[in-house]
Amino acid sequence: MYSYCTLFDSNYLTRGLAMYESLKHHSDNFHLYIFAFDDKSHVLLKKLDLKYCTVISLREFENEKLLAIKPSRTKGEYxxxxxxxxxxxxxxxYNLESCIYLDADLYFFSNPDVLIKExxxxxxxxxxxxxxxxxxxxxxxxxxxxxxxSFKNNDEGMKVLNWWVDACIDWCYARFENGKFGDQKYLDDWMTRFECVHELQNLGGGVAPWNVQQYDLSDENFKLVFYHFHNFKRLENNKVDLGSYKLNKSDFEILYKPYVRHLEKITxxxxxxDGENDYNGIVKNTPLQWKDPIRFALKKLKGEWNIFNKQYFLRED
Structure with missing residues (x-):
């Protein structure tokens, strides 16, 4: 059985649930540990009693080191x-043999075991x-x-993980500074710093808005494993923002239409x-055309202005 973990708060809850349900659809041999990053998400997740999940609250998880630096980080940075x-x-x-970390805005289109076996x-x-x-x-x-x-619970895997834990506690901010950025640029030299690290080769793992232009998702020979719905937002007035990367018609049909429909079903x-609360993290419309009209015009010309009415994805063909 594969063990996964993820983290999200109430603003990402529908996306986190969509990720879990897509994983469940393609794999029945897993368990997902969800770290609920606010009380609102924790209460609802416990109420849902998801079959293949363990829900962990911040109070259970946070230690002295994390609590000490928490005031110095924004919510995202934390x-x-x-x-x-x-x-x-x-x-x-939980004394696991290994654990795979998943971003909450991933969505699976086939079984990820092919990636792990690599x-x-x-x-x-x-x-x-x-x-x-x-x-x-x-x-x-x-x-x-x-x-x-993915990290194995052995001496080599824990050496890498402990190094990363300490590095992020020392510095983890949403800015580029001295060769660092958040928790992410620490990984840049892992292939040379550590001998036990594997760089995923399967192109079906890691498709995202910043690279989807390279792939023909309609090609039956291309096996998509997961897509990273980076920067996807629900906006006011029933709009959705897909981010500022160029997408084509097949991307809308294969990726975004089923995703938006799934999020709506969960909502x-x-x-x-709980009809009193919304778990989509709806943000205010801040149209780029008013803030930066020249940049907006360029993005629109390039097909990189991706705000749509939600009904565009929900309507029947």
Whole structure:
């Protein structure tokens, strides 16, 4: 059985549940440890009593070191800071052989076991951004993406993980500084710093808005494992923001239409349980055309202005 962990708060809850349900759809041999990063998400997740999940509250998870630096980090920075610590907690608390970390905004289209098996005798698995050249942010955001990572609970795996835990507690901020950025650029030299790290080769793992331009998802020979719905937002007035990368028609049909529909299904279900709250993290519309009209015009010309009415994805064909 594969053990996974993830973290999210109430603003990411529908996305986290969509990720879990997509994983359940393609794999029945797993257990997911969810770190609920606020009381609102913890209460609801416990109420849902998900079959293949263990829900962990901040009060259970946080230690003295994390609590000491928490006031110095923003909410997002603190989540990044905690990422390696959640993996370490899961491995040690539940005495697991290994643990795979998942970002809450991943969505599975096939069984991820093919990615995990690729590790063979290595103890750590990391995934590249594989940026499309025009979107290359390697210098500032890193070569690798903290999205799908596996650590074995052995001496080699724990050596890497403990190094990362300490590094993130020492410095983890949402800015590029002295070769560092968040929890992510620490991974840049792991292939040379440590001998036990494997770089994922399967192109179906790690497809994301910054690299999807390189792939033909409609090609039956391309096996998509997961897509990273980076920067997906629910906006006011029933709009969705897909981010500022160029997407084509097949991306909308294969990726975003089923995802938006799934999120809507989860949203409607949650309303039957807790109609008082919304778990989509709806943000205010801040149209780029008003803030930066020149940049907006350029993005629109390039097909990189991706705000749509939600009904565009929900309507029947």
């Amino acid at each position: 989540c990044w800071t905690c990422t390696p610590s959640t993996i370490k907690y899961t491995l040690e608390k 590790m063979n005798d290595k103890s750590v698995l990391i995934t590249e951004h594989r940026y499309t050249p025009k979107y290359d942010q390697t210098k500032t955001s890193g070569k690798y993406c903290v999205q799908f990572m 409607q279900f949650l309303k039957t349980i």
